[in-house]
Amino acid sequence: MAFRGPKVWLWRWRRNPLKRGADVLEAWVVLGAWVLTLLAGVLAGLAVTWSVERELARERVEWRPVVARLAEQAPGTSDGASETVSGERVWAEVRWTMADGSAHEGQVRVPPGSTFGAPVTVWTDPQGRLVSEPATPAQARLRAALIGGLIGASAGTVPFVCGRVLRGRLERRRLDRWDTEWALLGPLWGRTTG
Known part of the structure; x- marks a missing residue:
């Protein structure tokens, strides 16, 4: 485990003689992001x-809710027990009349075996189209x-x-500069290991 020392708040904005312009730019990029x-x-x-x-x-x-009437016998049997247990519903054709007297029809889900003419509550928009509740x-x-x-x-x-992308580019640029500086200064140090 590497030792990092105590965490210093706002270290990017503190005075430091080793801080470069790239470090300041990176600090503002992080803050702005x-x-x-x-x-x-x-x-x-x-x-x-x-x-x-x-x-x-x-x-x-x-x-608004509107009472519609089934225009056909719903498919299936009208066994009430099966509906309450499984919640099964089938599609059936219904017709309704809006307050302005216009007739509409559409398909809704109803209990299986519902009889012709049975009332069904449907929801409509102001144009009379079927909508969900x-x-x-x-x-x-x-x-x-x-x-x-x-x-x-x-x-x-x-x-x-x-x-993150901008910060990554700044990091790559900084590493490229270090490589360039090391290529210039490294040979001047001479051989330092035995």
């Missing part, structure tokens, strides 16, 4: 979270937080990776 990573991640995450919450709230306001406020908050966190983390990786 971390600041941009945090800012990009937090700002993108919050913006997406607010946007998703606003969109889900709009859906809760605009989407809107998220509750708690579901919307959770969904928005998860999406915002994912987008925030993704947005934060861009400046982080760019900073």
Whole structure:
């Protein structure tokens, strides 16, 4: 195990006669990358979270439940016990009328063996198209937080990776300079080992 000594905070900005310009540049690159990573991640995450919450709230306001009627006998048998145990549902054609009197039809999942004309609650958007049931406020908050966190983390990786790449290039440049200086100064030392 190598001895590193005590950890010194902000060592990149302390006075040191051996510090080169490349060291100062690397310090600013590291600081800039971390600041941009945090800012990009937090700002993108919050913006997406607010946007998703606003969109889900709009859906809760605009989407409405409508009672539709089965336009056909649903496939399968109407054994209530099998539905409650397995939760099996089948696709069936339904028809409904909007408040403006326009007739619509579509397919929804219903219990097997549902009879012709049986009422089924469906959710529609303002144009009368079938949609899923809107998220509750708690579901919307959770969904928005998860999406915002994912987008925030993704947005934060861009400046982080760019900073790492730039720092790697600076490191390679520094090592190349050391090789050049060693090639010039190494022979001047002469033979130092027995």
